[in-house]
Amino acid sequence: MNLLTLSGSPHVHGDSSTKKIMYGVVIAMIPAMLVSIYFFGLDAIRVTLISVIACLIVEWAIQKYLIKGPVTITDGSAIVTGVLLAFNVPSNLPIVIIIIGAIVSIGIAKMSFGGLGKNPFNPALVGRVFLLISFPVQMTTWPKPAALFSGLTDAVTGPTPLGHLKEAVKAGRTVQDVLENGSSWVMDGVNYSYQIPGYVDQLMGNMGGSLGEVSAIALILGGIYMLYRKIITWHIPVAYIGSVVVFSGILWMINPDIYVNPGFHLVAGGLMLGAIFMATDMVSSPMSWKGQLIFGLGCGVLTVIIRIWGAYPEGVSFAILIMNAFVPLINRGLKPKRFGETAK
Amino acid sequence: MKTFKIGGVHPPENKLSTDRPIEVLAIPAQVIIPLSQSLGAPSVPVVNKGDAVKVGQLIAKGEAFISSNIHSSVSGKVLKIDEAMDQSGYRRQAIFITVEGDEWMEDIDRSAELKKEITLTKEEIVSKVKELGIVGLGGATFPSHVKLMVPTGKKAEVLILNGVECEPYLTADHRLMLEKGEELMVGIKILMKGLDVKRAVIGIENNKLDAIGHLKNIAKDFDGIEVEALKVQYPQGGEKQLIDAVLRRQVPSGKLPIEVGAVVHNVGTAFAVYEAVQKNKPLFERVVTVTGKNVKNPGNFMVRVGTSINELIEKAGGLPEDTGKIVSGGPMMGKALNSVDVPVVKGTSGILLFKEKEARRVDPTNCIRCGKCITVCPMGLEPVLLAQYAELEMWENVEAERALDCIECGSCQYTCPAGRPLLDYIRLGKFRVGQIIRNRSKK
Numbered sequence: 012m013n014l015l016t017l018s019g020s021p022h023v024h025g026d027s028s029t030k031k032i033m034y035g036v037v038i039a040m041i042p043a044m045l046v047s048i049y050f051f052g053l054d055a056i057r058v059t060l061i062s063v064i065a066c067l068i069v070e071w072a073i074q075k076y077l078i079k080g081p082v083t084i085t086d087g088s089a090i091v092t093g094v095l096l097a098f099n100v101p102s103n104l105p106i107v108i109i110i111i112g113a114i115v116s117i118g119i120a121k122m123s124f125g126g127l128g129k130n131p132f133n134p135a136l137v138g139r140v141f142l143l144i145s146f147p148v149q150m151t152t153w154p155k156p157a158a159l160f161s162g163l164t165d166a167v168t169g170p171t172p173l174g175h176l177k178e179a180v181k182a183g184r185t186v187q188d189v190l191e192n193g194s195s196w197v198m199d200g201v202n203y204s205y206q207i208p209g210y211v212d213q214l215m216g217n218m219g220g221s222l223g224e225v226s227a228i229a230l231i232l233g234g235i236y237m238l239y240r241k242i243i244t245w246h247i248p249v250a251y252i253g254s255v256v257v258f259s260g261i262l263w264m265i266n267p268d269i270y271v272n273p274g275f276h277l278v279a280g281g282l283m284l285g286a287i288f289m290a291t292d293m294v295s296s297p298m299s300w301k302g303q304l305i306f307g308l309g310c311g312v313l314t315v316i317i318r319i320w321g322a323y324p325e326g327v328s329f330a331i332l333i334m335n336a337f338v339p340l341i342n343r344g345l346k347p348k349r350f351g352e353t354a355k
Numbered sequence: 356m357k358t359f360k361i362g363g364v365h366p367p368e369n370k371l372s373t374d375r376p377i378e379v380l381a382i383p384a385q386v387i388i389p390l391s392q393s394l395g396a397p398s399v400p401v402v403n404k405g406d407a408v409k410v411g412q413l414i415a416k417g418e419a420f421i422s423s424n425i426h427s428s429v430s431g432k433v434l435k436i437d438e439a440m441d442q443s444g445y446r447r448q449a450i451f452i453t454v455e456g457d458e459w460m461e462d463i464d465r466s467a468e469l470k471k472e473i474t475l476t477k478e479e480i481v482s483k484v485k486e487l488g489i490v491g492l493g494g495a496t497f498p499s500h501v502k503l504m505v506p507t508g509k510k511a512e513v514l515i516l517n518g519v520e521c522e523p524y525l526t527a528d529h530r531l532m533l534e535k536g537e538e539l540m541v542g543i544k545i546l547m548k549g550l551d552v553k554r555a556v557i558g559i560e561n562n563k564l565d566a567i568g569h570l571k572n573i574a575k576d577f578d579g580i581e582v583e584a585l586k587v588q589y590p591q592g593g594e595k596q597l598i599d600a601v602l603r604r605q606v607p608s609g610k611l612p613i614e615v616g617a618v619v620h621n622v623g624t625a626f627a628v629y630e631a632v633q634k635n636k637p638l639f640e641r642v643v644t645v646t647g648k649n650v651k652n653p654g655n656f657m658v659r660v661g662t663s664i665n666e667l668i669e670k671a672g673g674l675p676e677d678t679g680k681i682v683s684g685g686p687m688m689g690k691a692l693n694s695v696d697v698p699v700v701k702g703t704s705g706i707l708l709f710k711e712k713e714a715r716r717v718d719p720t721n722c723i724r725c726g727k728c729i730t731v732c733p734m735g736l737e738p739v740l741l742a743q744y745a746e747l748e749m750w751e752n753v754e755a756e757r758a759l760d761c762i763e764c765g766s767c768q769y770t771c772p773a774g775r776p777l778l779d780y781i782r783l784g785k786f787r788v789g790q791i792i793r794n795r796s797k798k
Contacts, residue, residue, distance in 0.1 A: 015678070015679065015680055015681055015691070015692070015693055015694075015714075016679050016680040016691065016709075016714040016715060017444075017680075017691045017693055018680075018691055018716060019691075019776075019778060019779050019782065020682075020684075020686075020687060020688050020689055020690070020691075020763070020765050020778065021686060021687045021688070021765030021766075021768055021769045021778065022680065022682050022686045022687070022689065022691065022707075022709065022713075022714075023366055023367075023523065023686040023687065023713075023769060024716065024717055024768075024769055024774065025364065025366065025769050025770050027727070027770060027771075027772040028717070028772050028773075028774070029720055029721075029723055029772050029773050031772070032723070032725070032772055083720065086720065088723075125721075126721060127720070127721045127723060128721035128722050128723045128724060128773070129721065293723050293724055293725040293726070294723050294724050295724075297726075298724055298725070298726030298729055298737075298739070299726060299729055300730075346737070347361075347729055347732075347735045347736075347737065348361070348735050349608065349734065349735040349736065349757060349760065350361055350595065350599075350605055350608075350733065350734040350735045350760065351595070351605045351606055351607040351608045351610075351760075352605075352608075352735070
């Protein structure tokens with residue numbers, strides 16, 4: 012007979028594992044990936060592949076040669092970071108910049124804190140913000156979406172709806188005017204024109220932007236899958252999106268000429284990607300549902316503030332990173348309801 | 356459908372032996388009866404080496420307030436009183452008896468006839484339960500008579516019967532409810548009289564529909580006894596969880612159920628009380644489930660206390676070749692045994708054999724701070740935090756985070772995607788905090 016195993020209870024384990032969670036997230040990102048391939052062509056695949064491979068190599072190298080410990084790149088977390096980083100950059104980003112992003116994401120934001128589970132900030136977002144500050148031109152030159160194999164080349168670039176609107180409103184135009192009439196301008200003797208895409212186009216992803224953020228529908232689909240698999244709970248996305256709607260709605264009611272309606276905030280830019288995939292990152296979000304609601308609320312308010320009054324047209328990355336910093340405080344401050352506290 | 360309010364998990368039920376009627380296990384050639392069979396102080400032997408004993412004869416007395424009497428489960432000769440390994444793996448005092456025949460004490464009523472009329476008074480019931488060594492058969496083995504003595508100033512309102520059997524695999528209580536329904540009801544009536552309460556509720560999880568239907572049917576003839584079907588959710592069999600599920604009252608931290616007017620007994624205990632009070636039969640045998648995915652004939656057996664677990668396993672088809680772990684109790688809270696040569700005691704509800712592959716834990720990886728352990732904790736604690744504090748030996752923090760509220764149900768560790776040994780650390784924390792508190796009160 013074999014030797015008997017002795018260990019404390021419980022003697023059974025549920026079927027949940029870190030690996031399953033991570034690959035579940037990867038599966039949830041497939042719809043958004045397909046949409047970005049449709050609109051941005053093979054570049055979307057190029058950027059994503061390079062980002063994922065770079066993240067895996069950086070993590071492997073650090074674990075093997077720097078820490079000299081076990082290599083855990085198969086747990087899927089580096090793949091998630093890689094895809095999310097790719098989702099947060101334009102599809103025409105040069106390879107070198109993508110690799111720098113991966114080094115910052117994995118090397119600085121994740122491994123230097125101790126690896127999986129120890130990082131206070133979302134690694135992909137740290138990488139993204141680093142790139143945004145270091146390579147502002149490349150990071151904000153958005154290829155125009157063009158249906159796959161439609162003949163248009165990637166060289167055609169255009170602004171994001173959020174960026175364009177912000178500039179136009181700053182220049183003194185009203186929101187309605189910009190939305191309805193579009194704009195045209197002359198630069199270096201060339202005539203440019205831009206029309207902010209309609210809601211249906213924005214919902215589907217037919218607009219300029221980072222490669223994973225464009226299609227709200229695809230991202231929501233992924234979110235529903237993660238809810239079904241119990242990888243995320245509804246608290247953060249609902250609190251985040253809800254507070255964006257409420258806050259931007261209040262501003263819109265105050266003055267619709269300079270503040271765009273909440274519907275626009277929902278589908279333009281990276282709100283869906285942020286609320287569903289970035290803010291819900293288990294490692295860098297609060298553990299209790301109450302904390303998650305507060306976290307989502309903070310993300311939403313900060314996003315709107317940065318979008319309207321900040322230096323950047325988009326505030327999702329900054330909002331989530333700022334709220335990441337509050338997570339230890341939120342965790343400490345919000346204890347779950349203990350059994351027996353409600354007695355009588 | 357009712358269930359408890361906070362947390363909980365639902366592991367695969369794996370009730371393999373539900374359809375196996377209770378089978379009486381043959382009396383072994385020798386029994387080893389440990390002297391520590393209930394919570395509290397060990398019992399003190401009242402027999403000596405060489406003494407002849409009968410089935411049901413008192414062989415050790417519970418002298419402390421929390422302790423219990425122990426009776427011989429067989430007839431024969433006391434071989435020795437010596438150390439023997441018990442289920443915890445420690446060597447502790449036990450009475451060895453060599454079996455000769457099956458001669459019972461004359462005052463035990465061995466007829467199968469149902470005796471419904473309760474002639475004993477409230478006080479007589481309590482002393483009978485004490486005298487005949489009845490302890491909680493749900494696993495915690497708390498002496499039952501202590502639970503019947505309501506502290507002054509408190510009032511018992513409802514008796515709750517625990518027929519939940521929320522542990523996967525185990526079916527002993529389920530079979531007992533099906534086969535001994537009437538006796539169980541009379542036992543409940545006795546406990547009601549002993550506690551002076553007018554209402555009793557039997558809580559049964561909804562995966563035992565036959566037992567619910569059967570008992571509901573019989574309950575019509577018994578005033579004040581209700582059957583409550585509960586939503587399947589582990590650890591509903593936990594005392595505090597069951598009270599919350601049935602009465603919607605939460606027992607405050609560090610307090611007993613009587614604080615909210617409830618007293619909880621296991622259905623097995625109620626049956627033992629029936630036998631003790633109506634038939635004068637001490638607690639010396641019980642129903643044990645023997646099960647496991649590789650076990651040839653999983654089943655439920657009526658076993659004499661002191662029988663080697665080996666005999667039970669043999670009866671169920673022998674020890675499978677690739678057994679990797681033997682657990683006494685259920686898979687969530689049971690104890691792993693280091694030998695099959697340990698005796699069945701009053702608290703043994705099941706013997707569970709795991710295959711080699713099932714026996715191993717998953718390798719722990721980094722905590723990913725998903726917070727699932729917090730979501731499932733039925734006591735509203737933060738297992739991840741408790742485990743971290745214990746790991747860092749920050750005992751004050753372990754205490755402040757209410758480690759002592761932990762009921763060790765294992766839901767956190769069961770759920771943890773990173774496979775972290777949360778409960779191991781929390782147990783360590785509880786142990787050290789307990790020591791610190793005891794030292795503090797000494798000063």
